[in-house]
Amino acid sequence: MTLIKWSDEGGTVRLGLPSDLDLAMAQPLLDSLRAGFAASQAVIAEAAAVERVSTACVQALLVASRHAAEQNRTFAIAQPSEVLAEACEDLGLDGWLKQWSQA
Secondary structure: OOOOOEEEEOOEEEEEOOOEEOHHHHHHHHHHHHHHHHHOOEEEEEOOOOOEEOHHHHHHHHHHHHHHHHOOOEEEEEOOOHHHHHHHHHOOOHHHHHHHEEO
16 A cells, blocks of 8 residues: 655644645545544645646545544645646535635
8 A cells, every 4th residue: 555645743644745646646645544544633635736636536635524524533635736726626626625725
């Protein structure tokens, strides 16, 4: 299993999302989010570096937000890149991104 680089900062797992979140990265992203929630009650996906994103990776982030809401955990997408914001808008998920993002 390949995981995206992450760190634990004071009980919060921070995932440093790579610049390329293409289809091949969907499973590693999902595995990394699962590992993050297994290690902590709070997961933050650092998204400023994202330059390319697939629908499957957006879906993985959406699943993480639903999991957090259902389990009363914390999830946020920190500094979503313009590319990620545009992809979410194209998918009709701009409201979702605003709800789950941090500046």
